[in-house]
Amino acid sequence: MQLRVVVMLETDRSLFMSDAPSFRNPTAHDVARLAGVSQSAVSRAFTAGASISPDKREKIIAAADQLGYRPNILARSLIQGTSKVVGVVFGQFENPFFAHALDRFAEEFAARGLRILLFTAKTNATVDEQVAELLSYKVSAVILMAVNLSSKLAAECARSNIPVVMFNRTTEEDHAAFTVTGDNAAGATAIARHFLATGRKRIAYMAGYDDSSTSRQREAAFFAALADSGLPPPRRAIGHYSRHGAIEATRALFASASDQPDALFCANDLMAIAAIETLRAEFGIEPGAQCAVAGFDDIPMASWPSFSLTTYSQPVADMVARAVAFIAGETGEEQAVVVPGKLIVRNSA
Amino acid sequence: MQLRVVVMLETDRSLFMSDAPSFRNPTAHDVARLAGVSQSAVSRAFTAGASISPDKREKIIAAADQLGYRPNILARSLIQGTSKVVGVVFGQFENPFFAHALDRFAEEFAARGLRILLFTAKTNATVDEQVAELLSYKVSAVILMAVNLSSKLAAECARSNIPVVMFNRTTEEDHAAFTVTGDNAAGATAIARHFLATGRKRIAYMAGYDDSSTSRQREAAFFAALADSGLPPPRRAIGHYSRHGAIEATRALFASASDQPDALFCANDLMAIAAIETLRAEFGIEPGAQCAVAGFDDIPMASWPSFSLTTYSQPVADMVARAVAFIAGETGEEQAVVVPGKLIVRNSA
DNA sequence: CTGTTAGCGCCTTCAT
DNA sequence: ATGAAGGCGCTAACAG
Numbered sequence: 001m002q003l004r005v006v007v008m009l010e011t012d013r014s015l016f017m018s019d020a021p022s023f024r025n026p027t028a029h030d031v032a033r034l035a036g037v038s039q040s041a042v043s044r045a046f047t048a049g050a051s052i053s054p055d056k057r058e059k060i061i062a063a064a065d066q067l068g069y070r071p072n073i074l075a076r077s078l079i080q081g082t083s084k085v086v087g088v089v090f091g092q093f094e095n096p097f098f099a100h101a102l103d104r105f106a107e108e109f110a111a112r113g114l115r116i117l118l119f120t121a122k123t124n125a126t127v128d129e130q131v132a133e134l135l136s137y138k139v140s141a142v143i144l145m146a147v148n149l150s151s152k153l154a155a156e157c158a159r160s161n162i163p164v165v166m167f168n169r170t171t172e173e174d175h176a177a178f179t180v181t182g183d184n185a186a187g188a189t190a191i192a193r194h195f196l197a198t199g200r201k202r203i204a205y206m207a208g209y210d211d212s213s214t215s216r217q218r219e220a221a222f223f224a225a226l227a228d229s230g231l232p233p234p235r236r237a238i239g240h241y242s243r244h245g246a247i248e249a250t251r252a253l254f255a256s257a258s259d260q261p262d263a264l265f266c267a268n269d270l271m272a273i274a275a276i277e278t279l280r281a282e283f284g285i286e287p288g289a290q291c292a293v294a295g296f297d298d299i300p301m302a303s304w305p306s307f308s309l310t311t312y313s314q315p316v317a318d319m320v321a322r323a324v325a326f327i328a329g330e331t332g333e334e335q336a337v338v339v340p341g342k343l344i345v346r347n348s349a
Numbered sequence: 350m351q352l353r354v355v356v357m358l359e360t361d362r363s364l365f366m367s368d369a370p371s372f373r374n375p376t377a378h379d380v381a382r383l384a385g386v387s388q389s390a391v392s393r394a395f396t397a398g399a400s401i402s403p404d405k406r407e408k409i410i411a412a413a414d415q416l417g418y419r420p421n422i423l424a425r426s427l428i429q430g431t432s433k434v435v436g437v438v439f440g441q442f443e444n445p446f447f448a449h450a451l452d453r454f455a456e457e458f459a460a461r462g463l464r465i466l467l468f469t470a471k472t473n474a475t476v477d478e479q480v481a482e483l484l485s486y487k488v489s490a491v492i493l494m495a496v497n498l499s500s501k502l503a504a505e506c507a508r509s510n511i512p513v514v515m516f517n518r519t520t521e522e523d524h525a526a527f528t529v530t531g532d533n534a535a536g537a538t539a540i541a542r543h544f545l546a547t548g549r550k551r552i553a554y555m556a557g558y559d560d561s562s563t564s565r566q567r568e569a570a571f572f573a574a575l576a577d578s579g580l581p582p583p584r585r586a587i588g589h590y591s592r593h594g595a596i597e598a599t600r601a602l603f604a605s606a607s608d609q610p611d612a613l614f615c616a617n618d619l620m621a622i623a624a625i626e627t628l629r630a631e632f633g634i635e636p637g638a639q640c641a642v643a644g645f646d647d648i649p650m651a652s653w654p655s656f657s658l659t660t661y662s663q664p665v666a667d668m669v670a671r672a673v674a675f676i677a678g679e680t681g682e683e684q685a686v687v688v689p690g691k692l693i694v695r696n697s698a
Numbered sequence: 699c700t701g702t703t704a705g706c707g708c709c710t711t712c713a714t
Numbered sequence: 715a716t717g718a719a720g721g722c723g724c725t726a727a728c729a730g
Contacts, residue, residue, distance in 0.1 A: 025509055027707055038717045043709060051715055068505060070485040074432065075707035078423045079722045085466070093452035096445075103442035106469040115486075117434070118465040120455040136419040137464075156417060160374055243649075281654045300592075305630045306655040376723055387701045392725060400699055424723035428706045703728075714716080 026067040035063035046071050077138060086327065087134035088143045089119045089127055094242060095270050096299045097316065098145055101167065104320040105143065112328060114140070124148050124211070135160060141327040143167055148211070149177065165323045168314075170213045170336060178326045180319045180337045182296075184217035187312030190343040191265050191294045192225035194310070198349070200263035200292055203234045204253050206275065208241040208267040215241075215267045218296060222265055235261060239271040246271035250278040254285075262291050263349065269295035269302045269311055276307055276348060292349035298341070310349035313341035375416040384412035395420050426487060435676065436483035437492045438468045438476055443591060444619050445648045446665065447494055450516065453669040454492065461677060463489070473497050473560070484509060490676040492516055495590075497560070498526065514672045517663075519562045519685060527675045529668045529686045531645075533566035536661030539692040540614050540643045541574035543659070547698070549612035549641055552583045553602050555624065557590040557616040564590075564616045567645060571614055584610060588620040595620035599627040603634075611640050612698065618644035618651045618660055625656055625697060641698035647690070659698035662690035 028042040035042070037060060044050035045060040063069075077083035086109060092098045106116055117137060119130040127147045134142055135156065142157060145167045154177055157164045164177040171177055195203055205222055208215035223233055237249035246266065254260045260283075266272035272295030279285040279293070287293040288308075295302060298313035318339050325331045377391040384391070386409060393399035394409040412418075426432035435458060441447045455465055466486060468479040476496045483491055484505065491506060494516045503526055506513045513526040520526055544552055554571055557564035572582055586598035595615065603609045609632075615621035621644030628634040628642070636642040637657075644651060647662035667688050674680045 029707080039707090040709080040717065041715090043707095044716085047709080053715060056715085068508070070481065072427070072487065072707050073485045074423050074427045074487055075722085076709070077722095078421070078427055078707085078724090079709045081722075083423065088467075090455075093448050096448075099442050099448050103469070106439075106467060110469065115482075116467040118437075118455060118467045120452070120459065132419065133464075136422045138421065138423055159417070277654050305626050378723080388723090389701065389725080390699095392723095393700085396725085402699060405699085421723050424706085425725070426706095427708090427723085428725045430706075700730085701728100702730100704726090706725085707722105709720105709722085711718105711720085713718085 025072075026064075026069040028069070028071070030067055031060060031064045031069045034067060035060045043071075081138065082140050083138050084113055085115045085117050085137060085139050086141045086143060087117045087119060087131070087137065087139040089121050089130050089134075089145065089147055091121050091146050092241065093120075095146075095268065096301060097268065097270070097297045097314070098168075100299070101145065101316050101320055104317055105324070108320055108324040112324070121147050128153050131157070135162065141165065143323065143327075144169065146212075148213075163327055165326060167319065167323060168214055170217070172213075176335070178323070178335055178337070180323050180339065181214065181217075182312075182314030182319065183338050183340045184214060184296075185221040187296055187314075187341055187343070188218040188221035188265070189225045190312055191296075191310075191349075192222050194294070194343060194345065194349065195263045195265070195292060196226070196229050196231075198292065201231070202259070202261045203231065203263045203265070204261035205234045205236050206239045206246065206249050206253070206264060206266040206271055207236060208239065208271070210238065212241070212267075218265075218267050234265075239266065239274075241268060241271065243270060243274040246274035247278050250275045251282065254279070254283050260285075260291070264291065264293050266293070266295050269297040269299045269309060271295065272309055272311065272348075273301060273307050276309065287348040294349045298344055302344070303346070308347035310346045311344050313344055315339055315341055374421075375413075375418040377418070377420070379416055380409060380413045380418045383416060384409045392420075430487065431489050432487050433462055434464045434466050434486060434488050435490045435492060436466045436468060436480070436486065436488040438470050438479050438483075438494065438496055440470050440495050441590065442469075444495075444617070445650060446617065446619070446646045446663070447517075449648070450494060450665050450669055453666055454673070457669055457673040461673070470496050477502050480506070484511065490514065492672065492676075493518065495561075497562075512676055514675060516668065516672060517563055519566070521562075525684070527672070527684055527686070529672050529688065530563065530566075531661075531663035531668065532687050532689045533563060533645075534570040536645055536663075536690055536692070537567040537570035537614070538574045539661055540645075540659075540698075541571050543643070543692060543694065543698065544612045544614070544641060545575070545578050545580075547641065550580070551608070551610045552580065552612045552614070553610035554583045554585050555588045555595060555598050555602070555613060555615040555620055556585060557588065557620070559587065561590070561616075567614075567616050583614075588615065588623075590617060590620065592619060592623040595623035596627050599624045600631065603628070603632050609634075609640070612643075613640065614643050614645075616645060618646040618648045618658060620644070621658055621660065621697075622650060622656050625658065636697040643698045647693055651693070652695070657696035659695045660693050662693055664688055664690060 028039050031042045032039040044052040045057045121127045121130050131153050141163045143165045151173045166179045170179045237252045239246035239249040276287045295311040298311045302309040302311050322337050377388050380391045381388040393401040394406045470476045480502050490512045492514045500522045507525050515528045519528045586601050588595035588598040625636045644660040647660045651658040651660050671686050
C-alpha cells in the first residue's frame with residue numbers, strides 16, 4: 001500500500017513539472033550565498049570592466065558554474081532601458097539577395113554582441129504593427145529590409161531614440177531614417193547604355209512593385225537613358241519581385257508574336273532568371289542573341305552557367321557594413337548612403 | 350541677441366539627445382496618472398482577459414495613445430519568467446530549403462504571438478555558445494536548424510524546462526530533444542529503386558557532412574537498397590551541403606573519363622543542382638539519359654525547367670507545423686517525428 | 699471590478 | 715574593492 005502511494009506522488013510530480021516550470025533558475029543571490037559574497041559582487045563579476053578583485057571574481061565564477069548560473073538578460077535590459085537586440089523586419093525569403101543580406105547582418109551583429117529579433121512582414125501594411133511591437137522590446141535599432149515604414153512610426157522610433165535603417169529602400173519623407181541602397185540610377189543607366197550599344201531597339205522593362213522606391217528609381221533612370229537616345233518609352237509589366245509574377249509578366253510582354261521585345265531589363269535578378277527560363281521554355285527564345293535579358297543585384301545564381309545573367313551588382317557585404325556602422329554610431333552625418341556597384345556582362349545580354 | 354541664445358540652447362539639446370536617451374518612454378504610471386486610475390488598472394487594460402470595465406479600459410487606452418505608451422515586454426517577461434520569444438539557431442542561408450523553413454516558422458509563430466530571436470552558427474562547435482546565450486534570454490523554446498546540440502546543453506535546456514526542437518536532424522543520444530525530419534530512409538530507398546528500375550549500374554553518392562545525421566541516414570538506406578540488389582557499394586564523395594563543395598565532389602566523381610558513374614544521388618537538392626550544372630558545363634553530360642541525377646528536399650528550384658530535378662520531397666510546411674505544435678504543447682508524447690514525402694520523378698533521372 | 703502591496707533579477711549609486 | 719539599499723516597469727496575489 002505504501003508503495004502505491006509513493007508511485008502516485010511521483011506521477012503527480014512529473015505531471016506538474018511538465019505543466020509549469022517547477023525548477024527555479026539560480027539567481028545572482030544564490031551564487032552570492034554560495035560564494036560568500038554580496039549579490040552586487042556577483043553582478044560585477046559578470047560585468048566587463050567592473051572593479052572587482054581577480055580572486056573574488058574567480059570564486060564567483062566557480063560558484064556560478066556549479067549552479068549553472070547565467071545573468072538574466074531581461075533584468076539587465078530592464079534596468080539599462082535598452083537591450084542588445086536589433087529588430088529586423090524581413091519580407092522576401094524567396095529572394096537570395098535578402099537571405100544573403102540577413103546572413104551578413106547576423107554575422108556583423110554577432111561580432112558586436114548584438115542579437116536579431118526577427119519579424120516578418122509580407123506587405124507594407126503590416127510593417128507598422130511589427131515595428132510597434134519591436135519598440136516594446138526596447139530594441140537598440142530597427143532594420144527594415146525591402147519594406148517601407150510610415151512616417152508616424154518612424155517618428156515614434158526617433159522619439160525613443162531608436163535608429164532606423166532602411167535597407168535597399170529609400171524614402172522621400174524627411175523623417176530621420178538612414179537608408180542604404182545600391183546605385184539604382186547608375187545601374188539602370190549602365191544597362192540601358194549596354195542595350196543601346198548592342199543595337200537593341202524594342203526594349204522592355206519589368207518593374208518590381210509600383211510602390212517600391214528601388215523599382216521606381218531603376219525605372220526612372222532606365223527610361224531617361226533611353227529617351228536621351230530618342231527611343232520611345234519601353235513596354236512595361238509588373239513582376240512583383242517574385243518568380244511567379246515575373247513569369248506572368250514575361251508572357252504578357254512577349255504575347256504578341258509579331259512584336260516581341262529584343263531586350264528586357266528586370267528590376268531584380270530573381271525576376272530576370274524567371275524571364276530567361278520562360279523565354280526558353282515557352283517562346284523558344286535563347287536569351288543573349290535574339291533577346292537580351294538583364295537583371296539587378298548580381299545574386300550568386302546570376303553567375304550560374306544555366307543563366308549567365310548580365311546584371312548590375314549590389315555589394316551586399318558593403319551595404320550591410322554601412323548599415324551596421326551607422327547603428328554602432330561609427331558613422332558621420334550621412335543619411336542616404338548609396339553604395340556603387342558595377343555592370344557585370346555575361347551571356348544573357 | 351536673444352535669438353542667438355535660443356539657437357545655442359537648441360544645439361546643446363540636440364547634441365545631448367544624440368548621445369544619451371534624454372527622452373524617457375512613458376510608463377504605466379504615467380498613463381495611470383493621466384487617466385486617473387491605478388497603475389494596475391493600466392496593466393489590466395493591456396492584458397487580454399483581465400477583469401476590467403470596458404469604459405475604464407477605453408479611458409486608459411485613450412490616455413496611453415496620447416502618451417504613446419506601450420507595455421515594456423522586458424518587464425513583463427521578467428516577472429513571468431519566460432518571454433514570448435523562441436530562439437532559432439540557423440546555419441544554412443545558402444540553402445533555400447532552410448530559408449523557406451524559417452519563413453514558415455516565422456509565420457506560424459506570428460500566429461501564436463511568438464517572436465524569433467535569431468542566432469547563427471556556421472559550425473556545430475559554436476552552437477553550444479549560442480544556445481547558452483539563448484537561455485539567458487529566457488526564451489520559451491529553442492529550434493535548431495541543421496545543427497546539433499551537445500548533450501550537456503540539451504540537459505541545461507531540459508533543466509530550465511525549455512523545449513528543444515531539432516529540425517531536419519536527429520540525435521542518437523536520449524536527451525529529451527524533439528526531432529522532426531523527412532523520411533530519409535524511405536526517400537533514399539525510393540531513389541535507389543528508381544535508379545535500379547531504370548537500369549543504372551555505376552551508381553555514386555554525394556554526402557553532405559559526415560557528422561550530419563540526415564546525410565548518414567540517407568546514405569545508409571541508399572547503400573542498403575543497392576546492396577539488396579547485389580550491387581557493390583557506390584562511389585562516394587562529400588559535398589558539404591554547399592554548391593562549391595558539390596562542384597568539387599562532382600569533379601572528383603567524374604574525373605576518370607573511362608569509368609564515370611551513370612547515376613548520382615546527392616544528399617540534397619542544392620548539391621544536385623550544382624552537380625547538374627557541372628556535368629553540363631565541364632563534362633558535356635546532359636543529366637537524364639547518360640547519367641541520372643537525383644536530389645533530396647524538392648526545393649522550388651528543383652522544378653525549374655533548367656534543372657527538372659528528380660528528388661524526394663520534404664514537406665516543409667508540415668514539418669514546421671509539427672515542430673510548432675510540439676512547442677505549443679499541442680502534441681502528445683512523440684519525440685522523433687518523421688514526416689513522409691514522396692518521390693518526384695522529373696527529367697534528371 | 700479595483701487599488702494596494704510585494705516582488706521578478708539585476709544594476710547602480712552611495713557609503714564604507 | 716566591497717556591501718547595503720533603492721529602484722527599472724510591470725504582474726500577481728491580496729483585500730476590499
